Amino acid sequence: MQKDLKSMTINEVAALTAARGYKKFHAGYIFDFVHKKQVCDIADITPLPKPMRQDLIEQSYYISSLRVEKKLRDRDGTVKYLFALEDGLAIESVLISEQGRRTLCISTQVGCAMGCAFCATAKLKIQRNLTAGEIVDQLYKVEQNGPAVTNVVYMGMGEAMLNYDAVMSSVRILNDSKGRNLGARRITISTCGIIPCIKRLGDEDIQPRLAVSLNAPTGQLRGKIMPVNKKYPLRELMQAVKSYQSKTGNRVTFEYVMIKDFNETSAHAEMLGKLIKGIKCNVNLIEYNPHPGCQMRPAERKSIERFSKLLTDKGIETTVRLKKGSGIKAACGQLGAEMLINKTLPAEQQ
Numbered sequence: 001m002q003k004d005l006k007s008m009t010i011n012e013v014a015a016l017t018a019a020r021g022y023k024k025f026h027a028g029y030i031f032d033f034v035h036k037k038q039v040c041d042i043a044d045i046t047p048l049p050k051p052m053r054q055d056l057i058e059q060s061y062y063i064s065s066l067r068v069e070k071k072l073r074d075r076d077g078t079v080k081y082l083f084a085l086e087d088g089l090a091i092e093s094v095l096i097s098e099q100g101r102r103t104l105c106i107s108t109q110v111g112c113a114m115g116c117a118f119c120a121t122a123k124l125k126i127q128r129n130l131t132a133g134e135i136v137d138q139l140y141k142v143e144q145n146g147p148a149v150t151n152v153v154y155m156g157m158g159e160a161m162l163n164y165d166a167v168m169s170s171v172r173i174l175n176d177s178k179g180r181n182l183g184a185r186r187i188t189i190s191t192c193g194i195i196p197c198i199k200r201l202g203d204e205d206i207q208p209r210l211a212v213s214l215n216a217p218t219g220q221l222r223g224k225i226m227p228v229n230k231k232y233p234l235r236e237l238m239q240a241v242k243s244y245q246s247k248t249g250n251r252v253t254f255e256y257v258m259i260k261d262f263n264e265t266s267a268h269a270e271m272l273g274k275l276i277k278g279i280k281c282n283v284n285l286i287e288y289n290p291h292p293g294c295q296m297r298p299a300e301r302k303s304i305e306r307f308s309k310l311l312t313d314k315g316i317e318t319t320v321r322l323k324k325g326s327g328i329k330a331a332c333g334q335l336g337a338e339m340l341i342n343k344t345l346p347a348e349q350q
């Protein structure tokens with residue numbers, strides 16, 4: 001079986017080179033050529049002696065590479081990338097530019113098993129986890145096609161915490177000063193509420209930001225749109241977030257998709273305020289983005305504004321995220337929508 005150098009952290013590359021009897025600095029060459037110079041062929045790691053490159057190839061090492069299949073630009077400047085994976089599956093990433101930031105929303109799985117009712121990716125079901133190499137390569141390929149990305153959010157297709165090891169390897173790789181050197185505080189991992197992994201994240205020696213997709217102020221309401229609430233109830237989730245915060249001191253982001261006639265009233269805002277009271281956090285109110293096969297409708301903008309004001313008046317930092325990229329189905333909750341429309345699903349899902 002082939003082993004991907006792009007999925008390896010610097011420590012893993014160092015362990016490999018030590019095991020093959022190479023010098024320590026050879027690990028630095030490999031990491032630099034894979035993650036900084038972004039070569040796609042071991043033969044191109046030219047500082048390594050030829051026999052060493054040959055040895056790696058004979059040991060079935062290689063460097064994976066995503067292929068940009070499609071690049072769509074919305075009128076608001078949002079760009080969606082459709083990447084083909086080496087096994088023929090596909091994922092999407094979205095680049096959002098605003099106020100001098102270029103934030104890349106990346107995928108961690110092909111499809112998703114979590115079944116959130118408001119999300120197109122859920123309809124794809126889960127195909128497989130991405131490797132760390134496939135996760136970091138989304139950033140590399142986007143930057144090869146445009147200016148540098150300033151922030152990365154793990155909020156694309158998939159539940160990042162269910163691919164925890166590869167996700168954390170990718171965070172280490174992106175953060176490594178010998179590679180892309182992206183600050184950990186510029187990386188956000190989003191979860192729908194996988195409690196054991198929130199606890200695990202709190203124990204890591206590297207601390208990306210944590211975002212929790214909340215979407216309702218009570219467990220009863222949340223359970224109607226997020227099946228995860230059954231296994232990890234809201235009350236326990238909030239306890240896990242509090243423990244994470246007391247351990248790390250990190251501010252947490254709560255995401256709240258605003259859905260008409262569901263979670264948008266003043267009473268909901270009051271309950272949400274109570275639920276997150278005492279947690280150092282900010283709330284992102286996300287305008288719901290419709291997609292085929294889903295009857296939900298976005299809350300009116302005046303409802304979003306009222307909701308936002310109620311939270312702000314309670315001293316809760318609140319940001320409203322209006323639809324971006326909806327013209328190219330790149331908005332939050334829409335990733336994979338085009339695959340559904342075009343039926344570019346793997347055969348068994350069609």
Ligand code: SF4
Pocket residue numbers: 112113114115116119120121122156157158159192213
């Ligand atoms: S919102 Fe996230 S966790 Fe929920 S189904 Fe969509 S991709 Fe999965």
